[in-house]
Amino acid sequence: MANPILHIKTQCSECSLRELCLPVGLHKHDLEQLNSVIRQSRRLKKGDYLFHAGETFVSLFAIRTGFFKTTVGTQDGRDQVTGFFMSGELMGMDGIGNNIYINDAIALEDSEVCELPFARMEDLVKRVPSLQTHFMRLMSREIIRDQNVMMMLGNMRAEERLAAFLLNLSQRLQTRGFAANDFILRMSREEIGSYLGLKLETVSRTLSRFNQEGWISVEHKHIQILQARALKDLVAGCSGKSDVI
Amino acid sequence: MANPILHIKTQCSECSLRELCLPVGLHKHDLEQLNSVIRQSRRLKKGDYLFHAGETFVSLFAIRTGFFKTTVGTQDGRDQVTGFFMSGELMGMDGIGNNIYINDAIALEDSEVCELPFARMEDLVKRVPSLQTHFMRLMSREIIRDQNVMMMLGNMRAEERLAAFLLNLSQRLQTRGFAANDFILRMSREEIGSYLGLKLETVSRTLSRFNQEGWISVEHKHIQILQARALKDLVAGCSGKSDVI
DNA sequence: CGTCTTCTTGAAGGTATTCAAACGATGTGG
DNA sequence: CCACATCGTTTGAATACCTTCAAGAAGACG
Structure with missing residues (x-):
């Protein structure tokens, strides 16, 4: 249950995932602004929860290494898996809507994530226009992804x-x-x-x-x-x- | 097929849907800024397409009156309905991700929509911080909505x-x-x-x-x-x- | 009023689920 | 290091649920 937290210096501008993760398409200058947003890198062991459904939404998380699932609990106690996430992918966007995480996020192997406090993100987005557009794109792609799953399940x-x-x-x-x-x-x-x-x-x-x-x-x-x-x-x-x- | 377009003066600040639609929670001043974004109101008849999958993404659309479905075409020629939309709801957010509409949007009864050119929206969002947060919330809620459908289809x-x-x-x-x-x-x-x-x-x-x-x-x-x-x-x-x- | 579309209902069939048992891998404690 | 318990997986047989095929009924529209 306890998430062992390690403070690791993280820099988007030097990250090997920068071509895959949030920074995609950002110019050098804007990219460096992102560095300031990342609070810390956090390590999780297999089975650890990154966040729980119902918790107050604080941060988005980008996966550096590892593998996660997100699940929603049903009333009768069973879980439904809503997604699998791997390095460079962003988790927690469902939390923005109501300031509450909708999903549990659980590490399926030892993993490391970058925490992006949303308040700081919002702030930065105001100052860096290209990031604003970029972030909306990411959210839209999550919508597209979910609709594709809907098609899969329906057809x-x-x-x-x-x-x-x-x-x-x-x-x-x-x-x-x-x-x-x-x-x-x-x-x-x-x-x-x-x-x-x-x-x-x-x-x-x-x-x-x-x-x-x-x-x-x-x-x-x-x-x-x-x-x-x-x-x-x-x-x-x-x-x-x-x-x- | 042809969409009869009528130019109607539209003002969010005087719209009866302002408590339901995009303006929810905006202050009076910010609300009035929204007026400037809306290009025009557009009338559609039952069966008319509002936009087609594959078209270049230009605008979001808020429904004033009427009822819509969104569908995605499958390779074998059949359609899958991905959502039903009624007044005050926003369509087209799936288009932001890749600058292309993913869905067809089709009126299921005679309808009227407000067109929100996305370029102008982006611009306004930069100047009106509260709208930025608000718009992200709306996108997040679309994600939540889709995940709920996934649960419905899966469970x-x-x-x-x-x-x-x-x-x-x-x-x-x-x-x-x-x-x-x-x-x-x-x-x-x-x-x-x-x-x-x-x-x-x-x-x-x-x-x-x-x-x-x-x-x-x-x-x-x-x-x-x-x-x-x-x-x-x-x-x-x-x-x-x-x-x- | 007739044609067309949409809807309802029945019966047969297919696909995925449930129940059940056994196997293999993994991890723990003796 | 091995015995044992546990968890995840595989596989079979019976069952449940939804679909398919089919025909008829009811509205909708010109």
Whole structure:
């Protein structure tokens, strides 16, 4: 439960993620302004909560390293996973609306995040016009992302959802310089199922089927994509987009 | 196809929707600044497109009167409804991310909208700090709304989705001063189904069942909610929220 | 008034879920 | 280091739910 907090000097302008994270497209001068916003870097261990649903919204968080899920609790005690986040991605934008975090954010592996106090962000945004536009874009893209998930949940069958999910992970990993076709799942079958609106057994069965077809190789959490084409063909005709998530 | 455009003098500061729409919570002075942003009011007839997916993003649109749906086209030619919008609500925020509208926006009845050119909005936001915060809140709430739909699609059964849908409509209508328990559906069964991830037959059957149970009265598009309690009980335990949509 | 669209309802079928059991991996304590 | 408990996963069989196919009824519109 306790989040071990370490104060680490962080500078957007020197961060290896600056081409991927919030600074994308900012000029050097504006970028340096961002440095002043970041309060500190924070380390979390697998299973730690970054923030809880219902807490007062204070900060956005950018992931430096690691992997997170966000979940919303249901009245009957079960959780629904609303998203998976990896390095360079921003969490907490749902909190702006009502000054309360809607989601829990939980580390799925040891992770490190940059904390961006929203009050300071707002302040900076006023002084740096390019950042204002940029930040609105990021929020809009979160909307687009969520709408793509809506389409996935509303239109696709289990096979198609899993295919879209794997392709999306693959693409995001590739963007970060990792292998696109050989990776380790950071989440359990149950978490995948929760995200995709399926039961864990269905996820397991469907992965097994992909494995039998020779489209992927599954060994526990180790996934290899052997025939991306086949997966893409499954998804095509459903959402029209391979960047669903 | 052609959108008949009428130039109507519009003033946020004198609009009856100012407590509901973008101006919510703005001070008088800031409110008057908004007037300068609105290019014109635009009338649409039932079936008219307000904007098309793929078009260059130029403006946000606030609904003065009427009712809209937004849809995303799938590769195989079918549409998925991503939202229903009524007076005081803002459409087009998905366009900010990539300067392209992601959705089609289509009037489901004769409607009137205020056009807010985004370039002017950005400009104004720089000069009016309270509007900046306010606008971010609105975007965040769109994110929350979409995540609630995700939960609905991922967790709920047909009955629960319909119940949540009806309760949400009811609540939004009430907010606008209409009867909460007696209203006309603006959309077809197929459009409801598309939005809820169900087939139109399932929507029809489920409404009939609610009717038989005495929870609602259905006469074609005329809906009366007779036992809101029963509908709420259905939804409870699934999302924990009655403001799903 | 006739045509077209939308809606309702039934029956058959398919897909994902539920229930259940067993396996494997992981981690703990003896 | 091994035995054991636990958690996550796989797989099968039965079931539930929604969809598909089909036909008829009711409004909407010209």
